[in-house]
Amino acid sequence: MAIRASGWQWPQSCPEMQKVKLLLDGHIRKAAVAALQRRCPGLEVAHLADWQGGVFRTAPDADILAACFEEGRSFVSYDQRTIPGLLRRWAAEERPHAGVIFGDANTVPANHPGAVARALAALAEEARGSDMTNAILHLRPPRVSG
Numbered sequence: 001m002a003i004r005a006s007g008w009q010w011p012q013s014c015p016e017m018q019k020v021k022l023l024l025d026g027h028i029r030k031a032a033v034a035a036l037q038r039r040c041p042g043l044e045v046a047h048l049a050d051w052q053g054g055v056f057r058t059a060p061d062a063d064i065l066a067a068c069f070e071e072g073r074s075f076v077s078y079d080q081r082t083i084p085g086l087l088r089r090w091a092a093e094e095r096p097h098a099g100v101i102f103g104d105a106n107t108v109p110a111n112h113p114g115a116v117a118r119a120l121a122a123l124a125e126e127a128r129g130s131d132m133t134n135a136i137l138h139l140r141p142p143r144v145s146g
Contacts, residue, residue, distance in 0.1 A: 020043055020044060021044045021045075021071060021073040021074065022044070022045045022073065022074055022075075022120065023045075023046050023047075023048060023051055023073045023074070024046070024048065024076045024116075025075065025076060025077035025078065026048045026049060026057065027077065028047070028076065028077075028078065028110045029111055029112075030047045032047075032113040032116040032117055033045050033046065033047050034113070035113040035114050035117035036116070036120055036121065038117075039117050039118070039121050040121055043124075048064070052067070061079070061082055061083055061086050062086055065086070068097065072098050073098055074098050074099035074132050074135075075097075075098070075099070075100050075101070076100075076101045076103065076116075076120065076139075077100065077101075077103070078103040078104065078105065078110045080104070083100060087136065091134070097133075098132060098133065099133065099135040099136070099137070100136050100137070101120070101138070101139060102136070102138050102139065103116065103138075103139040104139070107139065107140055107141055108139040108140070108141055115141070116139070119139040120139065123137060123140070
């Protein structure tokens with residue numbers, strides 16, 4: 001399993017997600033935290049409104065991503081307007097981040113906690129063993145088996 005310096009790693013299976021750390025952006029309903037923890041009980045997930053006492057609720061994206069990197073916490077956001085430009089600047093500066101997972105309201109609605117939880121759990125399973133340093137992933141609706 002690939003582990004980066006801060007100890008972040010993708011799980012072998014959902015119950016073994018103790019080392020996974022995610023931060024959900026303010027665009028995502030807070031209920032998605034509980035929905036994801038019910039689906040994957042060992043997951044360490046926080047919502048921006050509550051994380052670190054809420055001090056990052058109005059912080060610039062760069063400050064949020066820098067703090068996420070310090071914790072080895074991947075950032076889950078629907079902000080595809082400002083964050084991609086920031087990530088391009090950071091890449092040009094060779095500045096690392098702990099991974100960003102983008103959502104899109106047309107594929108996985110941010111206001112549907114169950115859909116967000118299912119998509120994040122499926123993405124974690126698909127990407128297990130991957131090093132999330134500088135990774136940019138996109139949420140997709142989970143595939144329906146049948």
